[in-house]
Amino acid sequence: MALVEEQPEKHCWVCFATERDDCSAEWVSPCRCKGCTKWIHQSCLQRWLDEKQKGNSGGAVSCPQCGTEYHITFPKMGPVVYFLQQIDKALSRASPFAAVGVVVGTVYWSAVTYGAVTVMQVVGHKKGLYAMERADPLFLLMGLPTIPVVLVLGKMIRWEDYIVRLWQKCYYRGSTRYLPHVPGDGGAGDHLSVSRTLCGALIFPSIASMVGRLLFRRMPSNLQRTILGGIAFVLIKGVLKVYFKQQQYIIQANRHILNYPETNGDEQSQGGEEDAEDSGNE
Amino acid sequence: MALVEEQPEKHCWVCFATERDDCSAEWVSPCRCKGCTKWIHQSCLQRWLDEKQKGNSGGAVSCPQCGTEYHITFPKMGPVVYFLQQIDKALSRASPFAAVGVVVGTVYWSAVTYGAVTVMQVVGHKKGLYAMERADPLFLLMGLPTIPVVLVLGKMIRWEDYIVRLWQKCYYRGSTRYLPHVPGDGGAGDHLSVSRTLCGALIFPSIASMVGRLLFRRMPSNLQRTILGGIAFVLIKGVLKVYFKQQQYIIQANRHILNYPETNGDEQSQGGEEDAEDSGNE
Known part of the structure; x- marks a missing residue:
C-alpha cells in the first residue's frame, strides 16, 4: 500500500x-x-x-x-422482443420433433398405400376396393400398414439357413477335419442384407401373384391363386437356396491351399515353370 | 547343390x-x-x-x-451352382439401387398425397376433388409433387434477412465503432434450420387457410380466401421477424464487457464486497 x-x-x-x-x-x-x-x-x-x-x-x-x-x-429487452424470442426458441426446440413426425408420417402413409395396393393385388382389384370401402376406417389405418411390416418380419425368418445347418450337422457328424462356417447371404456387410430383405419382402406379393397366375391358372379365386403362388415360390426358392448353400459349403470345405512354388534346387521343375511364365509376361 | x-x-x-x-x-x-x-x-x-x-x-x-x-x-463348380451364384451376385448388386428406389418412391408418393391434400385445402374439398378427377393423370403425377417442392423453395428465400441487412447498412452508415453480424435463425446449427424450413413450408397451406378463414370471412371463393390468408400471414410474420432481428441486432451491438472486479488495494470496496460474499457462502 x-x-x-x-x-x-x-x-x-x-x-x-x-x-x-x-x-x-x-x-x-x-x-x-x-x-x-x-x-x-x-x-x-x-x-x-x-x-x-x-x-x-x-x-x-x-x-x-x-x-x-x-x-x-x-441492454434490457422489451416485452415484445422477449415474447418473440420465446416463440423463436420454442419453434427451434419443436422443429426436430416435427421433422421426425414428417418422416414417420411419410413412411406410415407409404405403408398404408402399399398395404392397400397389396390387398387389391391379392384378392383382385374390384373385390379389394369393395372390401376396403366397407371396412372400418380405423381398422384400415391400423391394419394396412401392418402388411409390409409382417412381410418384412416374415422375410427375416431364415429357415433355409436352419435346414443347411441341420444338414451340415448330420452329414459331417464325427468328422475330425476342420469345417468352415456356413457362408452368409452375399457376405458383404449388413446394409446389403437389410436392403435385400426389405426389397425382397416388398416385391413378394407381386411375385406370388405372378407365380399363382402362371402355375395355378385353373383356380377360380384370386386369393387362393395368389396364396398358392406365394407358397410355391417360397418352396422353390427355399429348395434352390438350400441346394446352393450346401454346394457353397462343400466347395468351401474342399478348398485346398497350395505350396508356394520353390525356386531352389529342391523343386527345379516348378521353379522353371514360374521362370518361363515370368519371361513370357515381360 | x-x-x-x-x-x-x-x-x-x-x-x-x-x-x-x-x-x-x-x-x-x-x-x-x-x-x-x-x-x-x-x-x-x-x-x-x-x-x-x-x-x-x-x-x-x-x-x-x-x-x-x-x-x-x-473344387470345380457345377453349372447349376454357377447359375445360382450369378443370380445371387446380381441380386446383391441390384439391392442397394432397389432400396434407394423404395426410399425415393416413398418420398414421391407422400409428395403426391401432400399435393392432393393441399389442392383440396386451398380450393375446397369438393372442387379440388372434381378438378383432380378431370385432370390428366400424368399432369397430376408430375404437378402434385411439385407443390411441396415449391413450398420448401419459397420458404428458403429469406427476404427478411435481406431487409434487416439493408436497414443495418442505412442505419449504421458511417459509424466507426465495431458492429456485430446479424444473428442467424436460432443459431444452433444447420440441421435445425433445415427442419424448421421443411416443417414451416409443409404447414404453410394449413396456416394460410386458417388465417384466410379468420381474416377474410366474407370472401366467397375458397381459393381467394386462402391466398389472401397466406399473403397476410407472410407479411405479418415478416414484419415481426424483421422487428425481432433488428432488436436482436441492437441488443448485440450495445452489449458491454465489464472489467474484472479487482481484489487488491486499488478498489478496496469491490474487493471487500467479494470477501463478504465468500465468507457468507462458507
Whole structure:
C-alpha cells in the first residue's frame, strides 16, 4: 500500500495499439490476467467474442489464458422482443420433433398405400376396393400398414439357413477335419442384407401373384391363386437356396491351399515353370 | 547343390504341434517364409483363413509376414451352382439401387398425397376433388409433387434477412465503432434450420387457410380466401421477424464487457464486497 507502483502503459493484445495511438478508444480489463495481456480495447474484444461465439450470441466465453469467464451486460429487452424470442426458441426446440413426425408420417402413409395396393393385388382389384370401402376406417389405418411390416418380419425368418445347418450337422457328424462356417447371404456387410430383405419382402406379393397366375391358372379365386403362388415360390426358392448353400459349403470345405512354388534346387521343375511364365509376361 | 542341408523338423505356427505330434496331418508351405514360420497345418491355415475372410470366401488373403498371396484351389463348380451364384451376385448388386428406389418412391408418393391434400385445402374439398378427377393423370403425377417442392423453395428465400441487412447498412452508415453480424435463425446449427424450413413450408397451406378463414370471412371463393390468408400471414410474420432481428441486432451491438472486479488495494470496496460474499457462502 505504501509502495505506489507506476502503472505501465496500456496496450491492446488484439490490435497491439497503445493508449497514445487512440486516445478516445474504450479500454477494458475483463479477466484476472496481469501484465501485457491485462488490457484490451472494448471494440477489439467485441470482435473477438463474435468470432468465438459464431452466431450463438448467448454462449459463455472465457479468457484463453486465465480461464476467467467474461461478464457481459446486455441492454434490457422489451416485452415484445422477449415474447418473440420465446416463440423463436420454442419453434427451434419443436422443429426436430416435427421433422421426425414428417418422416414417420411419410413412411406410415407409404405403408398404408402399399398395404392397400397389396390387398387389391391379392384378392383382385374390384373385390379389394369393395372390401376396403366397407371396412372400418380405423381398422384400415391400423391394419394396412401392418402388411409390409409382417412381410418384412416374415422375410427375416431364415429357415433355409436352419435346414443347411441341420444338414451340415448330420452329414459331417464325427468328422475330425476342420469345417468352415456356413457362408452368409452375399457376405458383404449388413446394409446389403437389410436392403435385400426389405426389397425382397416388398416385391413378394407381386411375385406370388405372378407365380399363382402362371402355375395355378385353373383356380377360380384370386386369393387362393395368389396364396398358392406365394407358397410355391417360397418352396422353390427355399429348395434352390438350400441346394446352393450346401454346394457353397462343400466347395468351401474342399478348398485346398497350395505350396508356394520353390525356386531352389529342391523343386527345379516348378521353379522353371514360374521362370518361363515370368519371361513370357515381360 | 553339393551341400545337403538337414531339413529341420516341421512345426505349425498356429497350433505349435510338430510332425511327431500328429503323423497324419497334412502340411503346407504356402508362402516365401523360411525357418520357423515356413510350415503350417492345412487345417490350421483353413481356420485362420476363415477368420481373416470373415464370410467373404472369395477374398484374397496374404501371409502377414512375407506378404505372399496364398494360392487357393476350389473344387470345380457345377453349372447349376454357377447359375445360382450369378443370380445371387446380381441380386446383391441390384439391392442397394432397389432400396434407394423404395426410399425415393416413398418420398414421391407422400409428395403426391401432400399435393392432393393441399389442392383440396386451398380450393375446397369438393372442387379440388372434381378438378383432380378431370385432370390428366400424368399432369397430376408430375404437378402434385411439385407443390411441396415449391413450398420448401419459397420458404428458403429469406427476404427478411435481406431487409434487416439493408436497414443495418442505412442505419449504421458511417459509424466507426465495431458492429456485430446479424444473428442467424436460432443459431444452433444447420440441421435445425433445415427442419424448421421443411416443417414451416409443409404447414404453410394449413396456416394460410386458417388465417384466410379468420381474416377474410366474407370472401366467397375458397381459393381467394386462402391466398389472401397466406399473403397476410407472410407479411405479418415478416414484419415481426424483421422487428425481432433488428432488436436482436441492437441488443448485440450495445452489449458491454465489464472489467474484472479487482481484489487488491486499488478498489478496496469491490474487493471487500467479494470477501463478504465468500465468507457468507462458507
